[in-house]
Each structure stands twice: as structure tokens, then as C-alpha cells.
Amino acid sequence: MTSPVEELLQRSHALGADPRNTNFAGGNTSAKGTAADPVTGSPAEVMWVKGSGGDLGTLAERGLAVLRLDRLRALAGVYPGVEREDEMVAAFDFCAFGTGGAAPSIDTAMHGLVDAAHVDHLHPDAGIAIATAADGEVLTERIFGDRVVWVPWRRPGFQLGLDIAAIKKDNPSAIGCVLGGHGITAWGDTSAACEANSLEIIRTAETYIAEHGRTEPFGPVLAGYEPLDEEARAERAAALFPVLRGLASTDAPQVGHYTATGEVLDFLSRERHPELAALGTSCPDHFLRTKVAPLVVDLPAGAPIEDVVARLRELHAAYREEYAAYYRRHAVEGSPAMRGADPAIVLVPGVGMFSFGKDKQTARVAGEFYVNAINVMRGAEALSSYAPIEESEKFRIEYWELEEAKLRRMPPARPLATRVAVVTGGGSGIGAATARRLAAEGACVVVADRDLGAARKVAAELGAKAYRPEDVAVAVEVDVTDEAQVVAALRAAVLAFGGVDLIVNNAGLSLSRSLLETTAADWDLQHGVMARGSFLVSRESARVMIDQGMGGEIVYISSKNAVFAGPNNVAYGAAKADQAHQVRLLAAELGAYGIRVNGVNPDGVVRGSGIFASGWGANRAAVYGVEEEKLGEYYAQRTLLKREVLPEHVAGAVFQLTQLTQTTGLHIPVDAGVAAAFLR
Structure with a gap:
């Protein structure tokens, strides 16, 4: 026999899997x-309800708040009225069953007070x-x-929970209600019902709109505002995104998403x-x-x-001036401080x-x-006509003390939260280790490598625990010696996350x-990858960073060999x-833009190194007269x-440099201390 919790999770997953039913x-x-x-072992009436935060489509049992139904319903007797209804959220803690599970959401009262074994509250577009x-x-x-009753905003x-409970009682044939300005609520005696x-409410609303709605509710196409073709859109989006990201980060750094x-x-x-967006x-x-x-x-697409x-x-x-005015219009004594006046959504005709x-998922x-x-x-x-709730009501929710408490x-944010990092040669060795460390510290990572398969494998690993792996890392194919490919790789990074904050010039090889x-040809190959390649990557990334204004x-992953002479x-x-001198030259040139340029000089990294695995290790072992498997030793x-240097040690140095502001x-x-390579 299926338990109430199992039924609840199955229903939640089914409803949450379809974006027509509710949003993420x-x-x-x-x-x-x-x-x-x-404690007593005696049966108790209990309610399981999705807790604060989380997503219906991926809801797990740990995401449920668990409350004693008798105590929750008894709160109606001590309810102090709508002017003090926020106090009731704290009272939910006294209704917890056992350890209580997840933190109860503001909608807990609606679910508990409505006299039905199962309740859904959803935000379908049609509803x-x-x-x-x-x-x-x-x-x-x-x-x-x-069958469905209207509830004013x-x-x-x-109080909304009390209102809906009364409507359910007074309308025995109703299966749910439409909440003015908000969404829908439905109920049933069984989970299936x-x-x-x-679904009946949602699909009926969809069908009615499709069959009775006007065909062009937004008006005719505005000349000059038609969508650009796909390539032109991408090109313009990549050009605008760093500028937009910098503006949107005036109060706090942000990550971006393009749609x-x-x-x-x-x-x-x-x-x-324009008029509808303003509402x-x-x-x-x-x-x-x-x-x-x-x-x-307010400009045409072209x-x-x-x-x-x-x-x-x-x-x-x-926008910032108007947002500050909006805050002043509605703030009262005790309102939370203004959180920031930058837009979360920017609409560009023809482009998107x-x-x-604060992170890629939030932006998306x-x-x-x-x-x-x-x-x-x-x-x-x-x-009809679109009539959202009043601005004052929006403010009451946006600057609700309960939202502030949430x-x-x-x-706390991780050290590299909101940072976008590009790691060249990220498909193996030092590059892969660096990508892992940066992602672990909260960065969005672009794994760039000539071997796209290797890059994809690392990116998938980094995003394996995310709701969407691409919110953490993406892979791009790039030969850093090819100028066009470098430009394309940086454009892909910008379109993925909005810009670039950290470049790790790691791509390399050795003969x-x-x-x-x-x-x-040997000379040209090595200088092409490391000298020319890091120059191209630095130049293109600097252009993005300067546009961002952040x-x-x-x-640069250089080497002790930059200062140590060996045979x-x-x-x-x-x-x-x-590469080592590029660090000095670019530090001097880019400091005016707040761009820092530093380097890491590793000793030979044998274990986990793509360079050593490709024959360099055997050659160096022969030079020093040791067996290849003992080269690290x-x-x-x-x-x-007397310690071996590993890829993780180099990755750690890269992270530490990000903290030396x-x-x-x-x-x-x-x-590990090579005296001949001491910097002078």
C-alpha cells in the first residue's frame, strides 16, 4: 500500500515535470x-507539505514540512487578525511533528486549514x-x-488560508479556486483526485483561452522590431551581454542568462x-x-x-532612479533596507x-x-485586459519581513560565487584540476580544450550534482593558436554566463x-600554443572585462622553466x-581597468599531467637518467x-591568487622549493 508521503511525492513530481502546471x-x-x-506511539493526524524553497518536480521527503494537524488548526483560535498574521509563521514551529522536517512556507496555513486530504497550490500560466x-x-x-470559485487578491x-477554507466549506461542489492576481488552488479526497x-482547472483554462482569445493580443508587429536572424542575434547578444552584466552588477555582482x-x-x-512590460x-x-x-x-532591432x-x-x-523612488513610495518604518536598484530582466527588441x-540557476x-x-x-x-496586482502590494511582498528572514x-556564498572562469586546456591535468577547484569554490566554469570530448567530460563532472549541469559548467572547443576559435570560445563563454571574470591560461605542450x-616547426608549435595562444586568449578576455567594467x-600557468635553465x-x-613576461606587461597595462594579471610557476607535474602522458615524461626521464615511473620522485x-607537485597544488595556487585582491x-x-628557480 502506498503511503501518503509516497503519493504526495509522486503527485508533486508529475505536476512539477510540466511547466504548463507550475514554474520552477x-x-x-x-x-x-x-x-x-x-513519543507515545499513538496515532496522530499529520500534514506533510512542501517546505519553503525547493521544487515540485524534484521534491524529496527531506523537503517536506511535517506538522500536527490538530495544533495547526488550533491556531485559528489564537489568530490575532490580518494586521498581525505574519506572527503565525513563527507559530508553525510549535506545530511540528517529530523533528518537523523542512521549514514551513507561508502557504502552510492554506493547506492545513482547508478541509481536504490533499491540496495543490500551483502557478500555471493559463490559471x-x-x-x-x-x-x-x-x-x-x-x-x-x-466547479471553481473566485478568490479576490x-x-x-x-488569512488567505482561512478564506479558502471557508470557500471550500460553502461550495461543496467546487474542486478548487482561482486566486486573484496569483494562481490556483485545488483539492481532493485522494491524491489522484x-x-x-x-489538471482539469489548468487544461480548461488553456482550452478556453485558445478557443475564445484574440489572435494578436500584443498588437501588430512593429516595423523595425522584428527578430534578427539567429547569427545576428547571437553576435549582438555577445556584444551587449558584458555591458549589461556590468550595469546589472552595479550594486552586487551578478551572473547572466540569455533567452x-x-x-x-x-x-x-x-x-x-512597452506598455505591457511597464505593468x-x-x-x-x-x-x-x-x-x-x-x-x-526602446530602440529598433537594427x-x-x-x-x-x-x-x-x-x-x-x-531605472535605478525609478526603483529607488518605488522603494521610497512604499517603505514604512521597519521595512528591510533596499536590496539593490539594478534590473533583473533586460529586454532588447530583435535580440531577446x-x-x-546571484548564480546561474537564479539568473536562468x-x-x-x-x-x-x-x-x-x-x-x-x-x-480581457491584463491587470496585475497594485504596486503597493508588490512592494509588501518584495520587502516582506518573512522574505527577508528567508x-x-x-x-553564505562561496568565495567565487558570481565569478565566471575560463580554463584553457581544461580537459585534463592541471586544467581539469583547476576547473574542479574553481567550481568547488562557487565559480561558473567554461572548460576550454582542443579535445572537446575531454572538455565535456570535465564539465559534466562539475555539474553532476546541479539541477541543470550547464548552470555550473560548459565545454567549448578551442585551439588557442587559432584567432577565430579564440574569439568564438570567448563569445560562447559570454553567451553562457554573461561575461568573464577569470581567465586561466593553462593550454600547453612540450617537446x-x-x-x-x-x-x-617544434619552436613554432610550442610558441604558438603558449606564447601566441595565451596572448590571444588574454586579449579577447580583456575586451570582455573592459566592457563589463567589473x-x-x-x-598564467607558466613554469619554473621560465626562470630555470635546464638541458x-x-x-x-x-x-x-x-608567458612570464606577458604577466608583467599585461599587469602594467590592464591595472587601469581593475584587471589583475598573475602567474603560477609549477615544477614538473608528472601524475595526472596530459603533457607528461604524451611523451614529455619519457623524454625528461631519459635526460635525467631515471626510470619514467620514478620521474615524479x-x-x-x-x-x-622533498615533495612531489600535483595538479591539485597548482589549482590551489590559482584559487589563492583570486583571493589576493x-x-x-x-x-x-x-x-616544493627549487632554489635555482627562486624569483629575483
Whole structure:
């Protein structure tokens, strides 16, 4: 027999798997049943409900809040009224069953007070379209009859739970309700019935909009605002994204996400998009992530790029002024401090949408929510007119003390959160170890390698535990000696995360030959990869960093051989010396832009090294007269510390350089102490 928890999770996953039903991390579900009291062993009525945060599609048992139903319902007797309803959230802690599970969400009262064994609260686009239509109450009755009841807008909380409980009691034939400005709630005696009722409301609303809605609710296409072709869009998006990211990071660093779906491009091509975008979103889950309104570029798709950039700066300044005014209009004594005045959503006609957040997932989800908002506006305008909740109500939720408390509960950010790193030669050895360390410290990582398969393997490893692996790392193919490929790789990094903050010039190779055996082709190959390659990567990344205006960092994986002379090593050593001096030259030149340039000088890294595995190790072992498998030990014995250098040690030095915020032009030896390589 399936338990109530198993049924609840199955229903949650089924509903959450379809974006037509609810948005990522939005909505909540519950089930009521009995469980043995852990102290007395006697049966107790219990409610399991999705806790604060999390996502229905991936909900696990640990994400459920567990409460005693008798105690939760008894809170109605001590409810102090709507002016003090926020106090009831703290009271949920006194209703916990056992250890209580996850933190209860603000919607817990709705689930507990409604007299039904199973309850769903969802944010479907079609349902919110009805909820935000100017005549939503009339539409609800027309579409659903007495099976679904209209509930006027009320901020989520204890009173809304009481309201819906009363509606359920007074309307015995109803299967659910439409919450004005917000979403839907459905119920059922069994989990299957509850799910069926939720889907009936959603699909009925979808069908009605499709059959009765106007065909062009956003108006006709606006001449000059049609979508650019795919290549032109990508090129313009890559040019604008670093500028936008820098502007959106004025108050706090942000990661970006780019969306150019048909819904977005069509919306921005239509005559009415400016007025509708200005109305902002309505569902609390939407505007908590998208902010009260987006920034909309008011230039045609083909406007010169320099004009778009100049206009963006003007619009951004105006957006910040208006957001601060919005805060002043509605803030009261005790309101949380303004969190930041930069936009979370930027809309560029012909190009698409740029969304921003504290990490890639947050940025991506903000964009997904604005696509939901476009769908909501389309549905509402198709049947009626879009009428979101009042600005004052949006402020009450955006600067709700309960939301502030949720933010305070979040774990502290990792050291490299919001940083975007590109690691060349990231598919193996030092590069792969560096990519792992940077990702572990919170960075978004672009694994760049000539071997795309190796790069993809590392990127997949880095993102294996993420909801979407590409939120953590992406792979790009690049031969750093090829200028066009380097430009393309940096463009891919920008389109993936919004820009670049950290470049690790790690791509390299070595051929161990004496002077007389070294050919011009040997020389050109090694200098092409390390000297020319790191120059090209540094140049292109510097262009992005300068456009961002956020500073940045370039780290060269050089070598002790840049300062230490050894036999049979002229091409490699000279190329590494070139890289070492690039560090000094670029540190001097780029400091004016806040870009720091430093280097790491490892000793020979034998274990895990792609270079050594490709024949370099055998050659160096022959030079020193030792067995190849003992080369690492040989290198260790000639150091002061008698220790072997591993890829992880080099990766650690790269991370430490990111923390030395006042340091530039420095080379850090990672060689266990080679006296001949001491820097002078």
C-alpha cells in the first residue's frame, strides 16, 4: 500500500515535470494522514507539505514540512487578525511533528486549514492569466461554472488560508479556486483526485483561452522590431551581454542568462510590448525573481550597437532612479533596507532577454519566470485586459519581513560565487584540476580544450550534482593558436554566463629536444600554443572585462622553466619565459581597468599531467637518467621540501591568487622549493 508521503511525492513530481502546471520552485502540495507519535506511539493526524524553497518536480521527503494537524488548526483560535498574521509563521514551529522536517512556507496555513486530504497550490500560466484579467471573477464563473470559485487578491498568509477554507466549506461542489492576481488552488479526497482536479482547472483554462482569445493580443508587429536572424542575434547578444552584466552588477555582482525563445522575440516585436512590460508581473513567485518591472530598450532591432550601448546606460540610470523612488513610495518604518536598484530582466527588441541573479540557476529561473509572465499577459489580453496586482502590494511582498528572514537563512556564498572562469586546456591535468577547484569554490566554469570530448567530460563532472549541469559548467572547443576559435570560445563563454571574470591560461605542450634537434616547426608549435595562444586568449578576455567594467583577473600557468635553465628544453623554456613576461606587461597595462594579471610557476607535474602522458615524461626521464615511473620522485628529491607537485597544488595556487585582491604582476612558485628557480 502506498503511503501518503509516497503519493504526495509522486503527485508533486508529475505536476512539477510540466511547466504548463507550475514554474520552477513555485507552488506547493500537501497530504494529510496519520502517523505514530514518536513519543507515545499513538496515532496522530499529520500534514506533510512542501517546505519553503525547493521544487515540485524534484521534491524529496527531506523537503517536506511535517506538522500536527490538530495544533495547526488550533491556531485559528489564537489568530490575532490580518494586521498581525505574519506572527503565525513563527507559530508553525510549535506545530511540528517529530523533528518537523523542512521549514514551513507561508502557504502552510492554506493547506492545513482547508478541509481536504490533499491540496495543490500551483502557478500555471493559463490559471494566472485568468487571475490577472481585469474581469477575472466573471471569466472564472463563465469558464468553470460552480466547479471553481473566485478568490479576490490577498497576500499569501494565514488569512488567505482561512478564506479558502471557508470557500471550500460553502461550495461543496467546487474542486478548487482561482486566486486573484496569483494562481490556483485545488483539492481532493485522494491524491489522484487532487491531481486530476488541478489538471482539469489548468487544461480548461488553456482550452478556453485558445478557443475564445484574440489572435494578436500584443498588437501588430512593429516595423523595425522584428527578430534578427539567429547569427545576428547571437553576435549582438555577445556584444551587449558584458555591458549589461556590468550595469546589472552595479550594486552586487551578478551572473547572466540569455533567452531568445519565440515567446520573447514575438513579444518584443509587437506594438504593445512597452506598455505591457511597464505593468510588471503579478504572481508573487514571478516578481520576487524578476523585480517589479523589466528594463526595456526602446530602440529598433537594427540600431547601431554603439547607440544601443549608450541608450542602455541612460535607461539603466533612469531605472535605478525609478526603483529607488518605488522603494521610497512604499517603505514604512521597519521595512528591510533596499536590496539593490539594478534590473533583473533586460529586454532588447530583435535580440531577446537577459536575466541576472546571484548564480546561474537564479539568473536562468528569473528568465523562465519572465517567459511565464509573457504567457500570462498574452492569455489575459486575449480574453480581457491584463491587470496585475497594485504596486503597493508588490512592494509588501518584495520587502516582506518573512522574505527577508528567508534570505537570512540562506547559507553564505562561496568565495567565487558570481565569478565566471575560463580554463584553457581544461580537459585534463592541471586544467581539469583547476576547473574542479574553481567550481568547488562557487565559480561558473567554461572548460576550454582542443579535445572537446575531454572538455565535456570535465564539465559534466562539475555539474553532476546541479539541477541543470550547464548552470555550473560548459565545454567549448578551442585551439588557442587559432584567432577565430579564440574569439568564438570567448563569445560562447559570454553567451553562457554573461561575461568573464577569470581567465586561466593553462593550454600547453612540450617537446623535450636539444637545441640541435629542435626544428623550426617544434619552436613554432610550442610558441604558438603558449606564447601566441595565451596572448590571444588574454586579449579577447580583456575586451570582455573592459566592457563589463567589473575588473577581472588573468592567471598564467607558466613554469619554473621560465626562470630555470635546464638541458634539452630551449623551445619550451623560451615559450614559458614569454608567458612570464606577458604577466608583467599585461599587469602594467590592464591595472587601469581593475584587471589583475598573475602567474603560477609549477615544477614538473608528472601524475595526472596530459603533457607528461604524451611523451614529455619519457623524454625528461631519459635526460635525467631515471626510470619514467620514478620521474615524479626524482623531481621531488631535488626540491627543498622533498615533495612531489600535483595538479591539485597548482589549482590551489590559482584559487589563492583570486583571493589576493591587491596583488598583480606576481608569479607564485609551486615547486616544493627549487632554489635555482627562486624569483629575483
